[in-house]
Amino acid sequence: MKKITVIGTGYVGLVSGTCFSEIGHQVICCDIDQNKIEQLKQMKMPIYEPGLEDLVRKNVHDGRLTFTSDVSVAIQHSEIIFIAVGTPMSETGEADLTYVKAAAKMIGENLNDYKIVVTKSTVPVGTSRIVRQIISKHAFTSVSFDVASNPEFLREGSAISDCMNMDRAVIGASSDMAAKIIEEIHEPFHTKVLITDLESAEMIKYAANAFLATKISFINAIANVCELVGGDIVKVAEGMGLDSRIGNKFLRAGIGYGGSCFPKDTLALHHLARVAGYDFSIIQSVIDTNDKQKTIVIDKLLKALGDVEGNAISVLGLTFKPNTDDLRYAPSLSIIPILLNKGAKVKVFDPIALDGVKRYFGASVTYHDDVYDALHDSDACLVLTEWEEIVGLDLDKAKSIMKEPIIIDGRNCFDLEIMNSRGFHYQSIGRPAVGEERIGNLAVTN
Incomplete structure (x- = not known):
């Protein structure tokens, strides 16, 4: 059993923290938003997610899950700290790391013994290195720490099931010891674990979401062609899905993707590629197709x-x-x-x-x-x-x-x-x- 702090009680933080407590870890979910914490203490969920309230109630009752707005104390009392704050899209399309950097600063100021700091939020490649630099800059002591990247793959509407039955855990870490510890806390999930470097772990989340968004935009484009030539997209998608190289998931035609991940992550990946000097025209086409499909x-x-x-x-x-x-x-x-x-x-x-x-x-x-x-x-x-x-x-x-x-x-x-x-x-x-x-x-x- 590990002492875990999750900074951020939004969608990712609250679900992840609750599920870690469900498998036996001692979890503190913290947030600077005092009103949100008070609501959680009264068992009022800030998001609608099937099964979440029941699981929160159970683990609070069993003493494995607590909530606090005193982020400093939560950091000091933990062995592993997950950063699960928002990374909203900026005007340029890149992810805004303001909240991630603020969390890293607070961790540095309250670093009292060895800890592993894990970025759970979806962040651009290189963010874990930035987090390390900020923590080091604001640490008052020479206490050692490691950083890791452990991106989430939760689907809204089935997040509890996705977490408790996760099909994979991706772990990028700055040391073999940190990677091993993060792997160990995932063992009760009985999932496949991929251990890699920090940059690859960060890219995996963007690449996965961009690929799924591409499948959605592609099948929607095919649907539009079907209407012009007299095909039925349901049968077309069924036939495509029978090909094991393609699979039948994310081939349901509609009016495009939305939510907190695909729109933001495709734009962020496009921005990242542009800054790196690569013209990622495929992703731009995915974005354009989705925008047109909505209306x-x-x-x-x-x-x-x-x-x-x-x-x-x-x-x-x-x-x-x-x-x-x-x-x-x-x-x-x-x-x-x-x-x-x-x-x-x-x-x-x-x-x-x-x-x-x-x-x-x-x-x-x-x-x-x-x-x-x-x-x-x-x-x-x-x-x-x-x-x-x-x-x-x-x-x-x-x-x-x-x-x-x-x-x-x-x-x-x-x-x-x-x-x-x-x-x-x-x-x-x-x-x-x-x-x-x-x-x-x-x-x-x-």
């Missing part, structure tokens, strides 16, 4: 309605993916302003993120925590997130309460034959449109 549902909506001014448009799903309250780079934040600018009356539904989205749109849209309330008297509906409440819609009920049976589905939630048999005008991504009927004064055909 493709608007084109489909205008094709169906002709004009949205004065029309009631339901937007179902606001987060970038289901089972999270994360709105960062969510397609809804790009799509809703376009609808408002075109004069639409926007009605939104999301089971988790309504409070969060109010900060963006205020009274300019109407908010519904019931999906059928959001659909009532709507001229059309846009599906942006595949929440269970949306995928499981009672389609007959939905049709009966909508003014016009028009659904533009950015996540391919529904079967084409079923939508056709229910009498919907239904357009999705990379599949044929269904519903031969006249809507308003506009002829719509398959």
Whole structure:
């Protein structure tokens, strides 16, 4: 059992710290945000993540997990310190290391015995070396320490499962001893461990996320071609996925990626390559394709309605993916302003993120925590997130309460034959449109 401090109680820090306590380590999660710490002490989670609150409660009750805003004391009482603070995107696209550097400074000022300082945040190559320099500069004693890089690979919505059943742990370290210790604390996870140098560990996270983003943008581009030539992207993706060299993951067409990782990490990698003197044109194409994909549902909506001014448009799903309250780079934040600018009356539904989205749109849209309330008297509906409440819609009920049976589905939630048999005008991504009927004064055909 090790004494571990995690600096930062955001998504990565809170999940990682909780899971380390679950496998038996003594963990202090600390943050300079006193309000967040007080909320955590009252078992109020700052993020929505299935299973997190229960696991936090369990380990707090068992005495393995504590929270504090006294970062100095937490550092002094630990053997291993994980830096899990935010690295937001700057105006140039590079990762902003302000919080990482501040954490390193605090560690240096409170270095009272040997510790291993591990960067958990997603950071540019070379950051661990910077962390070492800052700690050394601010240390008041000659106490030795090591630095390591241990990037996270958590998916929002399944982070607890991803951590407790992690498929690999990447460890870059400044010494063999530090690498061995970090490997040992991962043993209860029964995972594959790759030990490498600091720079390679830092690059692995960026490379992995950029590759997955590339798969998403590629399949979305293929979906757009399918619509032009008459293919069905679902079958195309299924056939591609049967190739063991490709695999079937991240081949689901839609309206692009969002969230805290892919948008930020692709831009950061592109910036890193540019600074190093390499024209990473593939990544630029991935970014451009994703930006364009977000608003493709608007084109489909205008094709169906002709004009949205004065029309009631339901937007179902606001987060970038289901089972999270994360709105960062969510397609809804790009799509809703376009609808408002075109004069639409926007009605939104999301089971988790309504409070969060109010900060963006205020009274300019109407908010519904019931999906059928959001659909009532709507001229059309846009599906942006595949929440269970949306995928499981009672389609007959939905049709009966909508003014016009028009659904533009950015996540391919529904079967084409079923939508056709229910009498919907239904357009999705990379599949044929269904519903031969006249809507308003506009002829719509398959």
